[in-house]
Amino acid sequence: MSTGTHIVKRSPGHSEPFDERKLYASIYASCLALRTPVGSAEITADKVCRDMSPWLENKPEVTSADIRRHAAVHLAAYHPNAAYIYKHHRLML
């Protein structure tokens, strides 16, 4: 998907084009972390990526934290525990 959206990263002045594969991979990994079957994890990641598309449209720039928050909300509809892991995995240490 090419939305033309840029993601602003945490390091100052650093941004990169939005890459749906990265979003898909992170959601897929969160599902697998809870031993969700591969097929189910793929379907969930696919659905969340589709749900995110309308929100990303016409946004020139978003932060990676924004994406994480919104993706977690969509993921919670399909897999609440995976959404919790997805949202908090950077805040566990």
Next chain:
Amino acid sequence: MNILDNTTYFLYLVTLAGLLHACLQLPLANQLQLGTHILGRGRPRQAEWASIAVACGAVISVGAILLGAAGLISLFADTNMRLFTAGITLICSGVFIMFYYYRSSAGAQSWLPEKIRERMQRRIKRTDSWPSAIYVGLKATAYESPLSLPLALFAVSLLLQVGFQDIFLGLILYMTCSVLPLIVVAIAHNFHLPLGRLVKWRIDSKRFWQFFVGLSFIALGLYAASSDYLRTGL
């Protein structure tokens, strides 16, 4: 009755100290993070042994902390002074834990400086072999040694007063208890139990846990210091 002369009572206290050591959750957080990370890469078998390796690393580190505590405590010739020192350091650790162990931000971020936490995250992401998983466990336990050292000082002070065989029993009890959560999680990984609920529980109950552990440290510290006070009659 002078209950502190009783070897069994000493061993109970050493076990209690080991269990309190287990309540410091940085190694557990590392183990869970590493487990979920490897599972997320689709390698469940690797997550199982990595989890065991983290526990092994923690055991090595706890052994080193106990050795360090034995070295430090040997600086004091007098048993009463040893217990008093252990008590005071336990109270200081307890106060620190109660107010600063977890950050006020979301999640369960510990008191460690941001740079160290980021380095740990990077290390976990890079971990793909059992030696590096052992290193994760070793390092996580070592980082928490400023808080766990008073417990080790207390345990070693008590163990220096019991018989040779009981010293080993006490050390084994302390080491086993201090890595008990890691052993449980490693078993859970090997039985393919999903650990999402444990992660959620850790984050949801962090304030209660912080208060409970801090208070327990202070209570044990007061007991250690005051029992010394009673014995010396100061």
